[in-house]
Amino acid sequence: MEAPAFLVAVVPDLAGGRLSLHDRQLFDAARTLAGADGGVIALVGTEGAEFGPAGADRTARVAAPEGYDPDARAAAIAAAMAALDLRHVIFPETPDGGDLARRVAVLAGEPLFADVEMVAAATLMRPARGRRVEQRAAPARLITLAADAVAPYAGAPREARDEPLDTFAAPASAILSAERIPADPARTPLGLADFVVSAGAGVTDFDAFRATAAALGGTPGASRVLCDAGLMPREAQVGASGTVLSATCYLALGIAGAPQHLQGIAGCDHVVAVNTDLHAAMVERAGLAIVQDAQAVMPALIAELAREREASA
Structure with missing residues (x-):
């Protein structure tokens, strides 16, 4: 696309420096709003080869402040909005993306249509009043998209051509010090976990299972069979009748894959099976699959992790 008539921007979270499933869904929503004449531009702080396949016609480097400084990031996005004359800007409705969108709305003096669950070229829809009614409106300039509202972009790869952007002088930060404190994976609710290690009927050594989950930094989960038998707590049950996951990675140890269990991991980006x-x-x-007994794989994983730690020490 040599000269798009207008631009629709996507501001992905890029947690861990990579596009999540939710991030990829933003691009499909942006392509819907861009139609045949508009272009989609990714406003990101780093270079990446995945933005073209994700659906971006352009990529603009927006200076990312070091550490946690949401005010500076919001100011940079607001400056890019003005410099590129963006028609729409789409954020993920996540703790970070939703917070950033609201800060940008205040700075730009623009209304925000948040938590959108349906995107069409001329209409947005979101639930309201406890999901008892639907609110519909013409696409606002600032939008946050709910998770799984649309599918990820599945069309042909786009060019993701670099779009020059003037350097932005960030305002002085009022934050003296900030750091992210990781949650204890063993205490993280399954629905919020990013990495889940689950046991099924093929696991008999539960001490080894707990040690494996701890060594990998994963949140322990389980199949319904183990929870029904009292071998794992009910809150650890993964599946349609337990907890539906949105984890980045799911490691299934000795789990055959009943339909209700597979429904519970449909939203996981990556699945590894043993x-x-x-x-x-x-x-x-x-x-990725390892065709082997979980009892043999678990100690091998723990030993390999220990060797890696010794080598890097």
């Missing part, structure tokens, strides 16, 4: 059955449904769902 199972003795090559034809198990979980192995078919996985992006």
Whole structure:
């Protein structure tokens, strides 16, 4: 796209420096709003080869402040809005993305249409009043998109051509010191966990399972079979009748993959399966599979992690 008539911007979270599933969904919503004449531009702080396949026609480097400084980041996004004359800017409705969108709305003096669940070229929709009614409106300039409202962009890769942007002088920060304190994975609720390590009927050594989850920094989960048997707590149950996950990675140890369990991990970006059955449904769902007994794999993982730590010490 040589000369788009206008630009629709996407501001992904880029947690860990990579596009999440939610981030990728923003690009599809942006392409809907851009139509045939508009272009989609990613406003990001780093270079990345994945923005073109994700659906970006342009990529603009927005100076990212060091550390946690949401005011400076919001000011940089507001400056990019003015410099590029953006028609729409879409953020993920997440703790970081939603906070950033609201700060930008205040700085730019623009209304924000938040938590959108349906995107069309001329209409946005979101639930209201405890989901008892639907609010519809023409697309606002600032939008936050709910998770799983649309599918990720699945069209042909776009160019993601670099769009020059003048250097922005960030305002002085009022924050003296800030740091992110990671949550204890063992205490993180499954629905909020980014990495879940689950046990199924193929796991018999639960001390090794807990040690493996701790060594990997994962939140322990389990299949319904183990929870029904009282071998794992009910709050650890993964699946349609337990907790539906939105984790980045799911490691399934000895889990065959019942339909309700697979429904519970449908939103996971990456699935790794360890199972003795090559034809198990979980192995078919996985992006990476180890066809082996979980009792043999768990101590091998722990030993390999220990070797890595010794080598890097």
